[in-house]
Amino acid sequence: MHYVLVGPGALGCLLAATAVKGVKDGDRFTILDYNSERAQHITQNGILYEEATSKSSFAVNAVSDPHQLGRVDVVLLCVKSYDIKSCLDICAPILGPKTLLIFMQNGISHLACDSALHGATAAYGTTTEGATILGPGHVRHAGRGTTHLGFLTPPTEHFDNLLSATHKLFCQGGMEVKLTTNILTKLWAKLFINVGINALTATLGCKNGKLLSLPGASQRMQTAILEAILVANAKGIDVQGDPVESARSVCLKTAANVSSMLQDVSKKRRTEIGAINGAIVAFGKRLAVETPENKLLMEQVKDIEKEY
Numbered sequence: 001m002h003y004v005l006v007g008p009g010a011l012g013c014l015l016a017a018t019a020v021k022g023v024k025d026g027d028r029f030t031i032l033d034y035n036s037e038r039a040q041h042i043t044q045n046g047i048l049y050e051e052a053t054s055k056s057s058f059a060v061n062a063v064s065d066p067h068q069l070g071r072v073d074v075v076l077l078c079v080k081s082y083d084i085k086s087c088l089d090i091c092a093p094i095l096g097p098k099t100l101l102i103f104m105q106n107g108i109s110h111l112a113c114d115s116a117l118h119g120a121t122a123a124y125g126t127t128t129e130g131a132t133i134l135g136p137g138h139v140r141h142a143g144r145g146t147t148h149l150g151f152l153t154p155p156t157e158h159f160d161n162l163l164s165a166t167h168k169l170f171c172q173g174g175m176e177v178k179l180t181t182n183i184l185t186k187l188w189a190k191l192f193i194n195v196g197i198n199a200l201t202a203t204l205g206c207k208n209g210k211l212l213s214l215p216g217a218s219q220r221m222q223t224a225i226l227e228a229i230l231v232a233n234a235k236g237i238d239v240q241g242d243p244v245e246s247a248r249s250v251c252l253k254t255a256a257n258v259s260s261m262l263q264d265v266s267k268k269r270r271t272e273i274g275a276i277n278g279a280i281v282a283f284g285k286r287l288a289v290e291t292p293e294n295k296l297l298m299e300q301v302k303d304i305e306k307e308y
């Protein structure tokens, strides 16, 4: 089995370190990175993984030319949601009718992905793991979480087997990963968390845990999530548990984590605001659901992006 991970950012590096630990003899794991300098750096130095006070390094082969790989069995797409289209075009040589393509993006805009999958079949993943990128191929595991993998529509046996093998790979690597027949619910559950945490941490410039104590932040987090739940209800999405409580619990578990959106604005990179609070605002408009807190968060993050 040949697994390829595309996009060695924070989550990508965390998954790569885990996969390298879990990969069995006879299977291959490779990183595909359009940035040839970074690919070379990762091949030479491996993935440097930190958790609390421990540091380890995991050897992995990273390439920048997809033609070197040919068609592969499983592709884990860890690029930002706004980069999917260009990334899929670059990935064309490794995709084929027997390839499973697992989308690992935050938000929900990739669910309506109308880009060519080059014959591959899509599955989706979502995670509450907290990861911070410290340098090329250098990641800090800032909080443990759970990862869910699943298909939006029932797969053939071939793709079901590929997703099960991927599930096993990450479990062997020490991560908590679950297969689900209801990935849409899980993707929305993660969206509620991102709606509550990401933009707020980016605008307030604070780590996830601080949202629970900074004046007014917890209230804004709750309001944004409650608006998103109204949108989900209007769309007929099954909302499980208490999303506000879940977001608070993620803030606690990933208290020391710099959210992906705060990492983005700190590095003056484009954020995923459009796929998170922006998606809630857009669906709200279409479904006549008021979403003022999400609109405010979206505008505040866009204002920060304009200042780059």
Ligand code: KPL
Pocket: 106, 127, 128, 129, 130, 131, 193, 194, 197, 198, 208, 250, 254, 257, 258, 259, 260, 261
């Ligand atoms: O997904 C995340 C992110 O930062 O994008 C959370 C779960 C909020 C962890 O930081």
